[in-house]
Amino acid sequence: MDEARVHISGFRMDFGATTVIRDLSFDVQAGETFGFLGSNGSGKTTTIRALLGIYEPTAGILHINGRGFRPEHGDRLGYLPEERGLYKKEKVIDIMTYFGRLKGMDRRAARQWSLAYLDRVALADKASSLLDKLSSGQQQKVQLGVTIMNNPELLILDEPTKGFDPVNRRLLMDIIAGQKRAGATVVMVTHQMEEVERLCDRVILLKDGTAEAYGTIDEVQNKYGGRIIRIKYSGTIPPSPHYAVLLQETNYAELTITDATDEAAILKDLIDDGVTVRSFTTTKVSLEDIFLRVYGDQNEPDVGPPEAGRRTPDGRLSGDNRISRDGA
Amino acid sequence: MARHNLGTVIGFEFVRTVTKRRFWIGTLAVPVIMAIVFGLIFLSNTTTDTAAEAQKSAQFRISYTDASGLVTAGDAALFRARPAGSPDAGIRAVQSGTVDAYFDFPAHPESTAVRVYGTDRGIFENGKYGAVAQAMLARAVEQKIASPQLSTLAAGKAQIDTVTFEGSRESGGLGTVVPPLIFLVIFYGLIVLLAGQMLNSTLEEKENRVTEMILTTLKPTTLIAGKVIALFAIGLLQMIVFTSPIVIGALFFPGELSLSALDLPPLIFDPVRMTVGFLILVGGFALFTTTLVAIGAVMPTAKEAGNFMGVMMALIFVPFYAVALMVSDPHAVIVQIFTYFPFSAPVTALLRNGFGSLNLLEAGIVIAILFGGAAVMLRLAVRLFQYGSISYTSKVSIRTALRGGSRRPGSGAAPTTPAG
Ligand SMILES: Nc1ncnc2c1ncn2[C@@H]1O[C@H](COP(=O)(O)OP(=O)(O)OP(=O)(O)O)[C@@H](O)[C@H]1O
Ligand SMILES: [Mg+2]
Numbered sequence: 001m002d003e004a005r006v007h008i009s010g011f012r013m014d015f016g017a018t019t020v021i022r023d024l025s026f027d028v029q030a031g032e033t034f035g036f037l038g039s040n041g042s043g044k045t046t047t048i049r050a051l052l053g054i055y056e057p058t059a060g061i062l063h064i065n066g067r068g069f070r071p072e073h074g075d076r077l078g079y080l081p082e083e084r085g086l087y088k089k090e091k092v093i094d095i096m097t098y099f100g101r102l103k104g105m106d107r108r109a110a111r112q113w114s115l116a117y118l119d120r121v122a123l124a125d126k127a128s129s130l131l132d133k134l135s136s137g138q139q140q141k142v143q144l145g146v147t148i149m150n151n152p153e154l155l156i157l158d159e160p161t162k163g164f165d166p167v168n169r170r171l172l173m174d175i176i177a178g179q180k181r182a183g184a185t186v187v188m189v190t191h192q193m194e195e196v197e198r199l200c201d202r203v204i205l206l207k208d209g210t211a212e213a214y215g216t217i218d219e220v221q222n223k224y225g226g227r228i229i230r231i232k233y234s235g236t237i238p239p240s241p242h243y244a245v246l247l248q249e250t251n252y253a254e255l256t257i258t259d260a261t262d263e264a265a266i267l268k269d270l271i272d273d274g275v276t277v278r279s280f281t282t283t284k285v286s287l288e289d290i291f292l293r294v295y296g297d298q299n300e301p302d303v304g305p306p307e308a309g310r311r312t313p314d315g316r317l318s319g320d321n322r323i324s325r326d327g328a
Numbered sequence: 329m330a331r332h333n334l335g336t337v338i339g340f341e342f343v344r345t346v347t348k349r350r351f352w353i354g355t356l357a358v359p360v361i362m363a364i365v366f367g368l369i370f371l372s373n374t375t376t377d378t379a380a381e382a383q384k385s386a387q388f389r390i391s392y393t394d395a396s397g398l399v400t401a402g403d404a405a406l407f408r409a410r411p412a413g414s415p416d417a418g419i420r421a422v423q424s425g426t427v428d429a430y431f432d433f434p435a436h437p438e439s440t441a442v443r444v445y446g447t448d449r450g451i452f453e454n455g456k457y458g459a460v461a462q463a464m465l466a467r468a469v470e471q472k473i474a475s476p477q478l479s480t481l482a483a484g485k486a487q488i489d490t491v492t493f494e495g496s497r498e499s500g501g502l503g504t505v506v507p508p509l510i511f512l513v514i515f516y517g518l519i520v521l522l523a524g525q526m527l528n529s530t531l532e533e534k535e536n537r538v539t540e541m542i543l544t545t546l547k548p549t550t551l552i553a554g555k556v557i558a559l560f561a562i563g564l565l566q567m568i569v570f571t572s573p574i575v576i577g578a579l580f581f582p583g584e585l586s587l588s589a590l591d592l593p594p595l596i597f598d599p600v601r602m603t604v605g606f607l608i609l610v611g612g613f614a615l616f617t618t619t620l621v622a623i624g625a626v627m628p629t630a631k632e633a634g635n636f637m638g639v640m641m642a643l644i645f646v647p648f649y650a651v652a653l654m655v656s657d658p659h660a661v662i663v664q665i666f667t668y669f670p671f672s673a674p675v676t677a678l679l680r681n682g683f684g685s686l687n688l689l690e691a692g693i694v695i696a697i698l699f700g701g702a703a704v705m706l707r708l709a710v711r712l713f714q715y716g717s718i719s720y721t722s723k724v725s726i727r728t729a730l731r732g733g734s735r736r737p738g739s740g741a742a743p744t745t746p747a748g
Contacts, residue, residue: 049540052543052544053543053544054540054543054544054714069544070547071543071544071545071546071547072546072547077544079540079541079544081537081540081541081544083537083540084537085536085537085538085539085540085541086536086538086541087344087532087536087538088532088536089344089348089532090344094340094344098336098340099541099545101333101336102333102336102337102545102546103545143541146541
């Protein structure tokens with residue numbers, strides 16, 4: 001537990017009468033890249049703010065490097081807040097130099113580093129422009145630069161790709177990967193599941209104020225059945241205790257295995273039940289699938305009891321095929 | 329690291345203010361206006377001073393009647409004035425343009441006004457007519473007295489030198505009052521000039537969402553303290569710019585500005601009163617700044633913050649209502665209240681310090697109140713800023729801020745622990 005960069009246990013956060021985080025615990029180890037996932041409003045930003053001392057937690061321990069975060073401790077932190085913003089009426093280079101100095105660099109080093117960074121992100125000609133003369137994506141690049149100044153050992157990025165075009169998203173991912181190679185621990189909030197699969201070592205899924213799933217991507221995938229069966233068929237797929245139907249169209253369906261049965265047995269069952277199977281492939285369940293499965297029923301206007309298994313408009317099942325929520 | 333950051337914040341805040349064009353337009357406007365006003369005064373002084381001489385070279389034609397019998401033909405000739413047949417004839421001559429002015433000296437000029445009629449030459453020039461009439465009469469009286477010494481004394485121009493004593497020690501009079509009151513002027517200048525900036529100093533962080541970035545990079549106390557010190561430096565810079573025309577004038581054109589005309593006694597700088605004045609100034613400035621910053625931290629927008637400006641401004645002017653009492657009876661209850669109520673204390677104490685009615689014990693208490701109040705306000709401002717920043721758009725309740733403030737205890741690395 002000692003080398004955990006981030007340690008959160010028993011965290012609870014109430015805003016007035018509303019409980020946003022009920023009971024949350026997780027660790028982020030030094031050097032890993034950690035995906036912090038959850039639907040809108042699930043409390044990701046709140047957790048990060050509480051970790052950084054911006055919010056006062058209702059209860060719980062939130063530590064960075066073994067103690068509550070304070071800027072004056074000198075932990076090298078790079079934080080990209082969800083609410084972006086820098087001094088709008090100042091020159092880009094002045095803002096970057098200022099923050100560089102606040103982060104402990106000397107003026108010359110901060111300036112040189114900033115100019116090199118601006119060059120790298122194709123903003124070299126904007127160094128002397130006022131920040132508000134830049135486009136919103138360009139401002140984001142400046143903000144990312146400020147975030148990674150002075151080689152942070154812990155990077156906390158709240159939706160870093162928000163507002164970037166695909167080219168710049170790639171650039172940003174490269175920059176984050178570079179920080180990671182340089183030894184930084186990265187905690188990132190994102191709604192882009194491919195990014196998580198590509199970059200993250202471990203993830204946590206936040207739901208209803210606690211951890212819905214927590215572990216390596218493999219572990220999380222396995223928890224949600226691990227594999228998805230995609231079949232092209234004709235006939236009717238019968239209900240079964242061994243699998244759940246994730247998606248059902250006229251001649252195509254996606255199933256997920258809900259017990260210890262193996263795929264071959266399911267194929268045999270289907271054929272025995274008179275289904276004509278034209279193709280049968282299995283793939284690992286994607287994080288996107290898991291995300292949809294975990295949060296997919298949240299936006300329904302229907303207020304029926306969540307345990308009542310029911311088919312969503314696009315054919316997904318909810319309730320009965322949900323993995324019991326045992327947290328982390 | 330903290331000290332280094334404080335310097336960085338002060339530098340950044342100072343430089344970014346004084347490198348803005350808006351700042352210099354506002355700052356330079358004052359001395360420019362002052363220069364224009366001085367210029368006008370200087371010009372009009374020149375015109376009045378030379379009025380008599382100008383007349384001697386007969387630039388305008390004068391007629392007069394004299395019922396008092398004081399003005400002799402010789403006096404009139406000196407001014408090239410000719411007697412008019414009657415007042416009516418004199419006025420008609422002015423109206424028809426045969427003369428430029430007609431003076432009607434009454435039988436008793438010591439109690440009845442001398443009537444002066446003239447052709448309109450514009451506001452500045454018109455003043456000459458009266459000046460010349462005055463000069464003519466004065467010359468006539470001087471001739472009657474026939475003694476320059478007596479006429480000087482009769483004009484009330486005797487020189488008076490007053491020496492007062494505090495016990496057996498000679499006291500300085502006005503000369504000792506003026507120097508410590510300079511701190512009062514500086515205080516007003518700083519507050520009036522900077523109050524808006526103080527109020528809005530954390531607004532930019534809030535409006536532009538910089539707060540989260542800042543709060544995770546440096547101690548909020550460092551930020552706020554840095555801003556307060558930078559404001560003080562900016563205010564001093566402005567004071568220097570504002571007074572520069574006077575200083576330049578005094579250095580390079582001492583005669584023209586005729587500062588000696590103010591008849592200031594030699595200034596006496598009493599080290600104790602000057603030190604007390606300086607400490608009250610700094611303490612008062614710190615208290616007002618931190619208070620305004622705290623108010624600004626609660627308010628989501630400049631407009632809402634502006635409503636509080638009036639109150640603060642009223643507080644620094646209110647003590648003037650009691651200024652007479654401060655001199656005559658410094659122990660009156662109202663003076664005591666103004667002296668010790670933190671927000672009226674700076675002005676009241678600076679006035680009393682100037683008048684010499686603030687003793688050392690009282691001064692010490694006031695200074696302690698001001699610095700203590702500033703420290704409390706700084707803490708409050710910091711907390712309000714921390715909590716105000718989170719809810720970017722709504723007001724922070726002071727209760728929430730104070731309660732939440734216990735989260736960051738003053739001592740070391742206290743971990744965040746469960747409440748239960
Ligand atoms: N200062 C606050 N006062 C009251 N409620 C708040 C405050 N901050 C956040 N909340 C509430 O807490 C919940 C979680 O918000 P949070 O911003 O942490 O969500 P999130 O997971 O970051 O969502 P998103 O993906 O949309 O960014 C929301 O319901 C929000 O309304
Ligand atoms: Mg968020």
